[in-house]
Amino acid sequence: MEGLLKKMPPFGVQMTDEPNGRPERVYPEDRHGWPGLKEKLNAEVEIKDGKVLSDALGGKAKDYFTENISIKSDIGKKNGIIIRGENKFVLADSNIEMSGDASNDFECIGAAVSALSGSNTVVKNTVIKTSGLVKSCTTAAEKSNLYVYDSKLECNGGTLPEGYVNIPGPGGMLTPPPGLGIGGTARAHLSMYGSKTYFKRCEITSEGWAALSTDASDGYVYLEADDCDIVVKNAGYGIYSDGDCHVVLKNSRVNTLSHTAIMAGECTGRFEDVKAVSGKYFIMIHNVMGIPEEIACVAVDGGDISTGEEAFYLKSCNSHISIRGAKIHSRKGILARAIVNDDECKTDTMGKDVFGNNMIIADSELCGDIINDDDERVLSVYLTGTKLEGGLNNVHLSLDESSRWFADKDSVVAITSETYKNQIDAAAGVTIKAYVFTEGDCETISLPSGGKLEIINPNGHITDENTI
Numbered sequence: 001m002e003g004l005l006k007k008m009p010p011f012g013v014q015m016t017d018e019p020n021g022r023p024e025r026v027y028p029e030d031r032h033g034w035p036g037l038k039e040k041l042n043a044e045v046e047i048k049d050g051k052v053l054s055d056a057l058g059g060k061a062k063d064y065f066t067e068n069i070s071i072k073s074d075i076g077k078k079n080g081i082i083i084r085g086e087n088k089f090v091l092a093d094s095n096i097e098m099s100g101d102a103s104n105d106f107e108c109i110g111a112a113v114s115a116l117s118g119s120n121t122v123v124k125n126t127v128i129k130t131s132g133l134v135k136s137c138t139t140a141a142e143k144s145n146l147y148v149y150d151s152k153l154e155c156n157g158g159t160l161p162e163g164y165v166n167i168p169g170p171g172g173m174l175t176p177p178p179g180l181g182i183g184g185t186a187r188a189h190l191s192m193y194g195s196k197t198y199f200k201r202c203e204i205t206s207e208g209w210a211a212l213s214t215d216a217s218d219g220y221v222y223l224e225a226d227d228c229d230i231v232v233k234n235a236g237y238g239i240y241s242d243g244d245c246h247v248v249l250k251n252s253r254v255n256t257l258s259h260t261a262i263m264a265g266e267c268t269g270r271f272e273d274v275k276a277v278s279g280k281y282f283i284m285i286h287n288v289m290g291i292p293e294e295i296a297c298v299a300v301d302g303g304d305i306s307t308g309e310e311a312f313y314l315k316s317c318n319s320h321i322s323i324r325g326a327k328i329h330s331r332k333g334i335l336a337r338a339i340v341n342d343d344e345c346k347t348d349t350m351g352k353d354v355f356g357n358n359m360i361i362a363d364s365e366l367c368g369d370i371i372n373d374d375d376e377r378v379l380s381v382y383l384t385g386t387k388l389e390g391g392l393n394n395v396h397l398s399l400d401e402s403s404r405w406f407a408d409k410d411s412v413v414a415i416t417s418e419t420y421k422n423q424i425d426a427a428a429g430v431t432i433k434a435y436v437f438t439e440g441d442c443e444t445i446s447l448p449s450g451g452k453l454e455i456i457n458p459n460g461h462i463t464d465e466n467t468i
Contacts, residue, residue: 004378004394005414005435036193036218037116037141039107043079044071047119050087067092076100076132077110083144084117092124101133101158104172105190106216111136115144115195123148130186133158133174137188140195148199155188157207168345170216176209179288179343182235182258184208191223191245192216199225208234211256217244224248232256238276241267243290249274259284260305263319265347266294274303282307282328286315288345292354294318300326310334316341316374318355324362335368335390338379349376361386369409370395380416399423407432407451426451 045061046053055061060069064087071080071094080096083089091113102110112128112135115121121144128137128151137153140146160174168177176182187210191197194217202225204211211230214221221244230238230252238254241247243265250272254260258280263269265287276282282305285296295318305311305328312321314336321336328335338357340346356378359370363385372379372394380396381388383403391409398417399405407426414435426432428450436457445453 004372004375005396005412037107039104039109041079041082041108041114042077043082043114044073045069045081047081047083047085047089049085050089064088065090065092067094069094071096071098071112073097074099076102076135079108079110079114080112080128082108082114082116083119083121086118086120088120088122090122090124091126092122094126096126096128098129098135099131100135102135103133104170105134105136105139105187106170106172106192108136108139108141108190110134111139111190113138113146115140115146115197116142117144118142119144121146123151125149126151127154128152129154129156130188131156131158133160133185134172135186136190138197139190139192140197141191141193143194144196146191146195146197148197148202150201152203153188153205155186155206155211157185157209160185176236177288177345179286179341179345180237180262180284182209182237184210184232184234184236187211187213189213189223190215191221193218194220196222197224199228201226202228203231204228205231206233206236208232208236210236210238210240212239212247213237214240214242214245214247217242219244221245222247224250225252226250228252230254230256232258235279237262238278239269240264241269241296243267243294248272254278260307262286263296263298264288264317265290265296268297268299270299270301271303272301274300274305276303276305276307278306279308281309281313282311284313284315285317285319286341286343287317287347288341288343290347292318292347292349292352294347295320295355298322300324300328302326305329306331308332310337311368312336312359314338314357314374314379315343316346316376317357318377319357320355321357321359322362323360323364323366325364328364328366328368330368333368333390335366335370336379337369337371338374338377340374340376356380358382360384361388366390369393406449421445421453424453425449426453 044056051063096112108114188206235258237259241263246268248270254276260276260278298321367389369391384400389406392411397413430451
């Protein structure tokens with residue numbers, strides 16, 4: 001592993017101090033070629049271009065604006081209300097309760113509310129409850145816009161058939177892919193195929209798998225939740241950013257048994273003033289069935305985050321992570337760890353020098369280890385205006401003049417910036433082994449708190465008596 005530390009990171013962008021920097025795309029649009037919706041859907045109410053196309057409620061649904069309706073069905077593959085077309089349609093002050101097993105949420109089958117075919121749909125002050133396999137509360141697809149305000153979504157999932165085996169992909173999963181390490185049988189919300197979805201002041205609860213999910217982007221999907229309360233009772237995630245998807249959590253409270261968020265491939269996630277409590281990770285990033293140049297970009301601005309295990313768990317992926325002014329506490333004591341993914345679908349680097357994992361931590365005081373166990377990718381950490389306490393293992397480290405690092409356990413790093421000796425300290429009995437890239441002789445320095453700094457460079461390192 002230390003072989004990665006004996007050279008500078010492969011790309012200069014890794015050491016940028018711009019917290020929201022994002023590399024250029026590296027491949028053309030629409031590379032996935034998702035098939036789109038193929039199944040004919042059957043719903044209690046169908047809306048087209050803002051007008052009622054069919055209504056099984058005896059005429060209670062109205063053109064353009066429908067309120068105070070109640071939809072209840074136990075037919076698993078039947079949808080509640082489907083909205084298609086360009087005119088705006090509003091559903092307000094209503095109640096939808098759907099049960100029974102659906103078959104494929106990629107096709108929006110059985111969802112309580114589905115915004116499709118370029119529609120503009122607003123849901124206000126409405127309660128939506130579903131029970132059954134892959135029975136979503138809301139779905140958005142086909143370049144539609146869905147706005148959900150002051151509403152409550154409850155997704156309870158169902159019971160799997162005996163002997164069920166998951167086959168990941170859009171063919172009709174009844175459970176999440178095994179590589180995610182979660183469970184459950186339904187996603188409360190699913191965004192796909194060029195859609196944009198906005199949740200505001202909502203309560204979203206899922207039995208497992210997912211509260212807010214993205215998939216099958218077909219080049220672009222946007223999903224945002226603002227001032228929402230999100231709960232995932234069993235192993236699952238609060239929000240997911242899949243390839244070519246862009247998710248935003250703002251001013252929200254997220255409580256999950258396992259993951260606050262999962263990200264995959266080339267995607268973005270922004271987390272602003274989020275209060276998150278998770279049994280495992282704040283964000284898990286992985287890359288499966290992709291290409292080695294893909295980069296997940298994360299921005300965490302403010303917020304209060306508590307995790308049972310690693311805050312950031314990076315599985316054979318490239319990432320650009322910006323943290324500014326956030327409180328992050330890992331009960332395991334690990335701020336970030338990069339590993340080689342054990343998922344059989346992981347993306348191979350094919351021997352290329354890839355971007356790796358790049359963390360920029362600004363205006364923060366954080367405790368926790370940062371560990372790189374991925375022997376194919378560099379993990380680079382840039383501190384600006386930050387105090388960090390914890391062990392660093394196989395990490396490229398850069399500090400601006402106002403930053404400090406205190407090692408509370410043995411560490412191995414490569415220092416990639418001009419760094420003053422008084423910026424680094426270590427507890428008594430702790431040794432920091434530091435590779436450097438400037439000229440001079442190798443030496444061992446005693447640190448103020450009793451630890452040691454061993455400076456290693458075949459070319460030497462000392463430029464003056466104060467810098468490393």
